[in-house]
Amino acid sequence: xxxxxxxxxxxxxxxxxxxxxxxxxxxxxxxxxxxxxxxxxxxxxxxxxxxxxxxxxxxxxxxxxxxxxxxxxxxxxxxxxxxxxxxxxxxxxxxxxxxxxxxxxxxxxxxxxxxxxxxxxxxxxxxxxxxxxxxxxxxxxxxxxxxxxxxxxxxxxxxxxxxxxxxxxxxxxxxxxxxxxxxxxxxxxxxxxxxxxxxxxxxxxxxxxxxxxxxxxxxxxxxxxxxxxxxxxxxxxxxxxxxxxxxxxxxxxxxxxxxxxxxxxxxxxxxxxxxxxxxxxxxxxxxxxxxxxxxxxxxxxxxxxxxxxxxxxxxxxxxxxxxxxxxxxxxxxxxxxxxxxxxxxxxxxxxxxxxxxxxxxxxxxxxxxxxxxxxxxxxxxxxxxxxxxxxxxxxxxxxxxxxxxxxxxxxxxxxxxxxxxxxxxxxxxxxxxxxxxxxxxxxxxxxxxxxxxxxxxxxxxxxxxxxxxxxxxxxxxxxxxxxxxxxxxxxxxxxxxxxxx
Numbered sequence: 380x381x382x383x384x385x386x387x388x389x390x391x392x393x394x395x396x397x398x399x400x401x402x403x404x405x406x407x408x409x410x411x412x413x414x415x416x417x418x419x420x421x422x423x424x425x426x427x428x429x430x431x432x433x434x435x436x437x438x439x440x441x442x443x444x445x446x447x448x449x450x451x452x453x454x455x456x457x458x459x460x461x462x463x464x465x466x467x468x469x470x471x472x473x474x475x476x477x478x479x480x481x482x483x484x485x486x487x488x489x490x491x492x493x494x495x496x497x498x499x500x501x502x503x504x505x506x507x508x509x510x511x512x513x514x515x516x517x518x519x520x521x522x523x524x525x526x527x528x529x530x531x532x533x534x535x536x537x538x539x540x541x542x543x544x545x546x547x548x549x550x551x552x553x554x555x556x557x558x559x560x561x562x563x564x565x566x567x568x569x570x571x572x573x574x575x576x577x578x579x580x581x582x583x584x585x586x587x588x589x590x591x592x593x594x595x596x597x598x599x600x601x602x603x604x605x606x607x608x609x610x611x612x613x614x615x616x617x618x619x620x621x622x623x624x625x626x627x628x629x630x631x632x633x634x635x636x637x638x639x640x641x642x643x644x645x646x647x648x649x650x651x652x653x654x655x656x657x658x659x660x661x662x663x664x665x666x667x668x669x670x671x672x673x674x675x676x677x678x679x680x681x682x683x684x685x686x687x688x689x690x691x692x693x694x695x696x697x698x699x700x701x702x703x704x705x706x707x708x709x710x711x712x713x714x715x716x717x718x719x720x721x722x723x724x725x726x727x728x729x730x731x732x733x734x735x736x737x738x739x740x741x742x743x744x745x746x747x748x749x750x751x752x753x754x755x756x757x758x759x760x761x762x763x764x765x766x767x768x769x770x771x772x773x774x775x776x777x778x779x780x781x782x783x784x785x786x787x788x789x790x791x792x793x794x795x796x797x798x799x800x801x802x803x804x805x806x807x808x809x810x811x812x813x814x815x816x817x818x819x820x821x822x823x824x825x826x827x828x829x830x831x832x833x834x835x836x837x838x839x840x841x842x843x844x845x846x847x848x849x850x851x852x853x854x855x856x857x858x859x860x861x862x863x864x865x866x867x868x869x870x871x872x873x874x875x876x877x878x879x880x
Contacts, residue, residue: 380866381809383771383785386816387798393764394719396790399546401757402501403442404671404727405489406450408476409694414740415730416492417484421741428483429492432744436736437496437729440750441757444546445493446501446670446725448486451475451683453551454507454559458517461485463536474559476694477686486521487533490542499545501670501725504578506550506570507560515577518547522582546586546723548670549574549611552593552621554603557683564603568610575614588617588668588723595622595644601651608655608665617668617723620648623675623733624706631702633778635805635870637674638709638786640779645669645717652720668723672710674703674749675733697733698841699747701833701848701870708752708831708872709803711760715788718764726753737842745845748838751831752872755850759799759874762792769813774805784811785867798823800875804867807836811867815875818861822879825863828853832871 405411416437419428448456452475460469461482468482486502493500502521504514516529521542523530530541552558553567562570567590575587589611592600604618622644626634645667652665676697686692699707707726714724730736735750765788772784787802798820804811817823829850838848856865856875867873 381772381784381806381811382814383769383811384814384816385767385769385787387765387767387789387800388819389765389791389793390819391766393716393766395763396715396718396761397722398443398761399723400714400718400721401441401753402444402446402670402723402725403440403729404446404450404725405448405729406732407448407452407473407480408450408728408732409696410691410731411728411734412484413481413691415738418740427488427491430738430744433730433736433738434492434496436744436746440735440754442498442729444501444723444725445498445729446503446548447489447493449475449503449551451551451558453503453505456505457509458486458505458513462487462520462532475683477683477688478692479688479690481690486517486542487536487538490521490544500542501546501548501723502544503548503551504574506553506567506574507558510570511574511577514574515581518578518581518585522585545584546588547578548588548619549615550590553590554597554599555593564599564606568607571607572611572614575611579614586617587615588619588670589615591618591620591648593621595647601647604648604651605655608652609659612655612659612661612665615665617666618648618652620644620667620669621671623671623673623677624710625674625676625678626702630777631807632774632805633776634702634706635709636776636779636782637706638713638803639782641672641710641713642716645713645721649720667721669714669721670723670725671727672724673727673733674699674706695733696731696737698839699749700837700839701748701831702836704748704752704831704848705803705870705872707749708756708801709786711752711756712786712788712801712803715760715764715790715801739842743842743845745840745842747840748831748848751850755829755874756801759876760790760801762790762795765789765791771811785813796879798877800877802867802873802875804869804871804873807870810869813865813867815863816861817863817877820879823858823863823877824880825856825858826876826878828856828865829874830868830871832868836870
C-alpha cells in the first residue's frame with residue numbers, strides 16, 4: 380500500500396472561505412430553466428411554477444450564489460422581455476443555443492426563487508448586442524427603491540422592494556468568436572469600463588466582474604486579461620475564469636489530474652492581475668471569480684451550429700460517473716487552496732445541463748454523482764483554509780507531466796471547533812494510507828471518514844437508480860501520539876472530520 384503524509388497547523392492560514400466559492404450557474408440553455416427549476420403543472424410545482432422537488436435538492440446542494448441568465452445566452456438577451464405579465468412576454472430566437480425563448484422566467488421570478496432556495500443572484504449584463512444603457516437601466520430596475528421610471532415599473536410588476544443584487548458580470552466570454560457581439564480586448568475593455576462607471580452611479584455598492592479569457596487555451600490568454608485590467612482595474616472587483624474538463628480517450632490518469640491544470644490556470648491569472656497592479660501602482664487587489672467550471676464532455680457536443688431549433692431542447696445532459704465525481708471533488712480542493720484570491724466560483728450548471736441535479740419533465744428529480752462531493756464540501760468547507768503540503772507518491776501523465784497521487788486541503792472552523800480534511804486519491808487501483816500530523820491541535824478528537832468510491836468507477840446515478848452511487852462512511856480513522864491515519868480507497872474523494880474538545 381502507498382503512503383502519504385501531511386501536517387495540519389492552524390497557524391498556517393491561507394484565507395477565510397468566502398461562501399460564494401460554492402456558487403452555481405443558471406443559464407437559459409437546454410432544460411436548466413424550463414423543466415429544470417421551472418415547470419408549471421408538475422405535481423410538485425409551487426403556485427408560481429417552480430418545482431419544489433428541484434428546489435429541495437438545490438437547498439441541499441448548498442449554493443450561496445447563482446449566476447444568471449448566462450453564459451452565451453446573455454449576449455443576445457433583452458432583459459425587458461422577461462418582466463411584466465407573462466401572457467404579454469414575447470418569444471424570441473436565442474441565437475446562442477438555437478432555441479425559442481419564451482421569457483416565462485425573467486429577472487423578477489429568478490431573484491425571488493433564488494432567495495427562496497438560500498441563494499443570492501449574480502446577474503450578468505448583455506455587452507454583446509447591447510451595452511451601457513441597458514445595463515444601467517437593469518441596475519435601476521433591480522436595485523433602486525422607487526420614484527424613477529424603472530424602479531416604479533418593478534413595483535407595478537409586483538415587487539415593491541428592490542432585489543438588491545450586489546454581484547454583476549460585465550458580459551460573458553467576450554473574447555470568444557462564438558459569442559454574439561464578440562469584441563477585441565481593446566473594444567471590450569472600453570465598453571466594460573464605461574458600463575461599470577454608469578452602473579456604479581446607479582448603485583455604488585455593487586461588485587463587478589470583468590470578463591477574463593473564455594479558457595486558458597485561447598490564443599489571446601494573458602494578453603486579454605492584461606489589456607482589460609489596464610482599462611478597468613480601479614472599476615472592477617474581480618476578473619472571471621472559465622474552464623471545463625473531460626477525459627480524452629483512455630487517458631484517465633490525466634483526467635484525474637485536472638486539479639493540477641486548474642491550479643496553474645488560477646496562478647497564471649493571479650500573476651497577470653498583480654502585474655497590472657504593480658505597473659499601475661494600484662492599491663487594491665483584483666480577485667478572481669471562477670464563474671464557470673465543471674466536467675463537460677465537449678467532444679460529445681455537436682456544436683451550436685449543428686443544433687436544430689427547439690424549445691427547451693436536451694443539451695449537454697452529461698451523465699456523471701464516480702470518476703467524474705472524484706474530479707469535481709479535486710477541483711473544489713484546488714479552489715479552496717486558492718481561497719485567498721478566488722472569492723467566487725460557480726459550478727456550471729445547476730440543473731440538467733452538465734449539472735449535479737437532473738430532472739425529467741413531469742417526472743422525478745435526482746442527484747448525480749457529482750452532487751455529493753459538492754454538497755459535502757459546501758456544508759463542511761466553511762472557515763479558514765489551512766496550508767497543507769502533502770508528501771507522497773506521484774505518477775506520470777501525458778497532459779500534466781508528473782503529478783502527486785494525493786491532492787488535499789483542510790478547513791478549520793474555529794468557532795465550531797472542527798477541522799475538515801478533503802483529500803483525493805488519484806491512484807486507480809491501490810488504496811493509500813494518509814498520515815496527518817495534528818500535534819498543533821492537542822485537544823483533537825477523532826471524527827469520521829466519508830468517502831466516495833465504487834468498485835465500478837464508471838457507475839452513475841440514473842432516474843431508475845438515483846442512489847446507485849452515494850458516499851460511504853468508513854470506520855478507519857485512528858489517532859496515535861498526535862498522528863491521525865486513514866486509508867483512502869483507490870480512485871476516491873474523501874472527507875475526514877475532526878473536532879476539538
